[in-house]
Amino acid sequence: MSHVSAVVRPPLVTGGKSYHDITEDVCRQVEGKPTASWKIVFGISSVVLFLGTCSVFWTWWDGLGNWGLNKTVGWAWDITNFVWWVGIGHAGTLISAILLLFRQKWRTSVNRAAEAMTIFAVICAASFILMHAGRAWLAYWCIPFPNTFGSLWVNFNSPLIWDVFAISTYFSVSCLFWYCGLIPDLATIRDRAKSKVSKFIYGLLSMGWNGNTKTWFRYEYVSLILAGISTPLVLSVHTIVSFDFATSVIPGWHTTIFPPYFVAGAIFSGFAMVNNLLLIVRWTFKLQDYITIEHIETMNKIITVTGSIVGIAYITEFFIAAYSGVEYEQYAFINRAFGPYWWAYWAMMTCNVVTPQLFWIQSIRRSIMWTFALSVVVNIGMWFERFVIIVTSLHRDYIPSSWAMFSPTIIDIGDYVFTFGLFFFLFLLFAKYLPVINMAEVKAVMKSSSERFPYKVKPGKSTGEKVTE
């Protein structure tokens, strides 16, 4: 990659940081003792995780009857939460894979934390499958293998089984990608380690990395191959999640735009979650010079684009329902907007389509507070999107006598809380014991994109003007 940078490009590493500063700044919290604030937050998430775990155990002990489902609404919070978490789990691998293929230098500061987030979010999503299985210990029945129980076999025609394949593949490749990227940094920590125990552990984890040219060559090659594999995977996962609904004949579910629109929505919510996590990380770990306002602004732009794509998809669905002349389809959409769940629909519309448009204003895009708040709003909106799609399409089916409403029980809520506890528990462990920024890759863009070593193109030399700085 070339080190020449145009004058219009802002630096990605500020504060005059040197190569050594990167190592110091990122390794500091891995090597130091856990801070008090970390302990407090970790304590809170452990408590939440414990309470949630009780709820999950009760779900399994007592059975799914303790959820708020009824015979009309047979899918509600479980699948809403599942899709919500899977969606969040999209941004990490997207940043890593697609942005690597597009040679985006800004990815290097945010990819590590985003990928970790992906992995934890997918674990949270998977936990709803296990809960919904009722008998979690039989979950392996999802795997198609010849068995001794008779003629039992998975239904290959069902998009739910495609989900099992897609998500497990995605999870494996994401873990692999994340781990491969960690190896050089783990070696750095190994080489700096003072105690025997951490030397041993980080030594084991860094798999004998020796940093010679050949190893780096392989590192780059593996990254590129994994990026190539991950890119279609990122798309396939949420595509297949959308098939769970769209292959059916339920009005509001059966619509051909679902696959790309679900993918866009997933990227949308994933970036919002990355924003939230990184804003906290950069503040607590003092990484403002690596995760700069430029990074945040760029992510906000992606949120605006994907939010607008989602908005166009909403409007397209509405339009086609009207245009098609199919009365069931038309009713499904009118019921969404003006039926008993109107508040969920308008919450979705406001949070996903309207408020992200505030990011068109540069000062809002570059404001930490606005970014944080709007990112939370995005994920509220995306939760409502799934709820609206799932529950409003089901609760008034073809026979009015079976129309029903859904309300969550305390166990529904407790199971959702469980995943929050799990997510933050895992993320905090990651943030403490592993480097949250990919040091090696940030160092690779220092020449072109840092404040300290810039080689800037001077524009308009022929007319000799407009040279900034």
Add this chain to the structure above:
Amino acid sequence: MAEHNHHFDPAEMEEWYDFTSSSKRKLIIGMLAGLAILLIGAFMVSKGIGIGIEHAHEHAGHGHEGHEHGLPGWAKRVVANLWMNAEFFTGISVIGMFFVCIQYLSWAGWSSILKRVPEAFPAFLPISGGILIILYFAFGQELFHWRHEGVMDPESEHYDAIIAGKSWYLNNAFFIVRTVLYIGLWYGLWVVLRNLSKQEDAVGGTEWWYKMKNLARVFILVFAVTSSTSAWDWAMSIDTHWFSTMFGWYHFASWHVTGLAVTTLAVISLKEKGYLRWVNENHLHDLGKFMFAFSIFWTYVWFAQFLLIYYANMPEETIYFRERFSGYGGIYKAPFFINLLLGFLFPFLWFMTRDAKRNQTFLKVGASVIIIGHYFDFYQMMMPGLVGANAGFGLIEWGTTLFFASAFIYVISAQLTKASIVAKNHPMLEEAVHHDI
């Protein structure tokens, strides 16, 4: 790479394209030959003489929405071909604008060296768009089922309640307003962008880059909506009963990858003539990646639409694929599969390796195949609804396409002469010169 001792002078980047009189002559001959072939083809088909694949009227048809109206089959086929090509080339033209705008919005540096090439494409919009408008005025009733006599009139024997239910959107006045608006907005915004681009050459400085970035925002917002609505209007409403929420993006994906392929071909042919000195295999590699990726994107959208309709198997939706699969005696099966083969399978395998994307010959073959594949995409999108059993592939098709292609190349070449082929004061230009992947 480049250290501080390196000299980069924008003035040296300037290159002016010479549209030679011999190229002009060849292209004019191409246009005239296209017209002549079209007329001969039309005459022969009207007399029942076939060259190429001709499907005469004996195919009983597959119960499609009445084609018994108005013009004889051969004339319908001529009109259908004109409409299809006008739409196809409108797409290629507007994708030039789309490509440039995306480059600005994504802060892409590598493409700054070749951006003047796609930037010239929208110059063809007034012609292809004008043809669309003229055709609509002259043959709207032939082209669109919803324009047929009496379909919206409850008193008429041709009354169709479903189509009448769409009259709030599919009506003459609104359709004309929309079509004029699309062409007008796309072309108008391009004129502004093109002027800014030329001013950047003349004056220099980074302010033009920011201005063009702002304009790109406006265009992308406009195109985000109009790319779908124009697809509904110009293509989906041909099969008036049918609907699919994916259709807008599917139609766009087909336009987009075709536009990328045309850009690649144009860049390579300019390079072969000795222009674009600084474009090397790294830039071509990126164009190759784009074609590869967006062929897959098109396939993704195509497949998602197909699978969901196939799986749910609802009669009002599956009819679309039934018609293309087995309707009209199966005449659309071939274009349907040619489209998939050339639009997906071939580019997918052809552009898989790195070396393939860095080799001019490979790129030329791949790009040409993509263009042909997507020509057939539009063919199978439009022809079943436009001409039904009267479709064919012969002199009419060759002639129309030759005419449009020659006219497109002529207009674009003429446009290329109006500014340096390299935007010499583009602030990202030096990045592009050093582009290395």
